[in-house]
Amino acid sequence: MLQTVEAIYDPKQGLIFSEPITVENTVKVLVTFIESVPIKPSLKKGSAHGLLAVLKAHPLPPTAQLSDADIDAQIQENAHSWE
Numbered sequence: 001m002l003q004t005v006e007a008i009y010d011p012k013q014g015l016i017f018s019e020p021i022t023v024e025n026t027v028k029v030l031v032t033f034i035e036s037v038p039i040k041p042s043l044k045k046g047s048a049h050g051l052l053a054v055l056k057a058h059p060l061p062p063t064a065q066l067s068d069a070d071i072d073a074q075i076q077e078n079a080h081s082w083e
Contacts, residue, residue, distance in 0.1 A: 008037060020053045 006018040009031070066074070 009033070020056065 005021060007015045008018075009015055
């Protein structure tokens, strides 16, 4: 299996991948150092990218997933409850 993934190596934090990576087994990697780059801040509280990664890693159980019609019904019910 060959897969190319962009990452930044920070001596304090190790490899920081530019996208979520899932590796289930020990794998051999080749690392090519290209250039020095300023470190971008890591994902912080409120990061949409971080939130999407968490949701992908921990999806809602099927019983908690609502259909579009159920969501619309809840919106209508809550909208009218304010009157």
